Amino acid sequence: MNVKDLLNLEGKVILVSGGAGSYGKSIVEGLGEAGGTVIIASRNLKNGQAVAEAFRVKGLDVHAMQVDQGIHESVLALKKEILKSFGKLDVFVNNAVARPMNGYDDSMENFAESMRVNATGMVDILREMCKIMEENGGGSVINISSMMGMYGPDLTNYEGTDMGNPPPDYFFHNGGLINLTRYLTKILANKNIRVNCVSxxxxxxxxxxxxxxxxxxxxxxxRLANNDDIKGLMVLLASDAGAYINGENILMDGGLNA
Structure with a gap:
């Protein structure tokens, strides 16, 4: 098959949770530019709709739906709406997170809130979206982690700034997500669902x-990453061009940790 056809996402329905955020918008744009039908899911429906409309003006097939992944009923409502509107799901980009903590000494209540959304809620939405893909014969899951899930913080980056108190939940959650990717790769193998992670x-x-x-x-x-740097990787992992990439965590850091 021609490589352009392998990378073509036409006919694929793609969900991007947290699609109205910084990296989320770049991911949505890249997947839409490759021909995919992309759904932005976020807690703030109005914001998601505004982002989707801006992409539609550019000729991309982008839609917005509401979800709070910390609430099981909201996840089920999203699942129902996807099936009603599109009848299937081919790709899920698991990108939404909550950031309630403000540093190492922040309250355990805020840590628990982070786990409610970023651990329990994330597993919940992953399972429910994978059920839709299973009914459709398979698909691709792309988890968005961080290099901070692989390494401890480099506090010298913050010298001379007011920054420099990274919260523990960010490292805990992203590190767990990388290994959850490997777990799901084995668990979902017989359902023809590939699972990869980008850090x-x-x-x-x-x-x-x-x-x-x-x-x-x-x-x-x-330099730091720009808004285009993640696009090609997302298209690769979502498309048939990435059909034999499974269970991987891909570090995208410009060589920082080489």
Whole structure:
């Protein structure tokens, strides 16, 4: 098959949770540009609808639905709406997170809230979306983790800034998600569902100049990620071009941790 056909996502229905966020919008755009029908799912439906409309103006087939993955009934409602509107699901990009903690010494109540959404809720939405894919004969799951799920924090990046108190739930959740990917790869193998993970490094978001200086001098690529860097990887893992990639965690950090 021609490589352009292998990478073509026409006819595929794709759900991107947290699709209205920073990385989420880039992921949605890339998958839409490859021909996919993309659903943005987020807690704030109005915000999701605005993002979807902006992409439709560009000619992309993007839609918005509401979900709070920390509430089981909301996950089931999303599942029902996807089936009603599209009849199937081919790809799930598991990207939504909550960030209630504000550093190491923050309350255990906030840690527990993070786990409610980022652990219990995440497993819940993964299982329910995989049920739809199973009914359709299979599909692809792409978990979005972070390089912080693989390594401890480099506190020298924050020297000379007001940053530098990274919360523990971020590392706990992302590290667990990487190994959950491997678990699901084996559990879902007989259902023809591939499961992979992407662990990005820092995304440029107008961070303080000193942070950018500290961080970028360590990166062989010389910069943070931009909004296009994740697109091709998402299309690869979502498409038939990635059909033999399964159970992987792909570090996307410009060579920082080489």
């Amino acid at each position: 990005p490094g820092g995304l440029f978001n107008n961070q303080p100049e000193r942070f950018l200086e500290n961080y970028c001098k360590k990166v062989p690529a010389g």
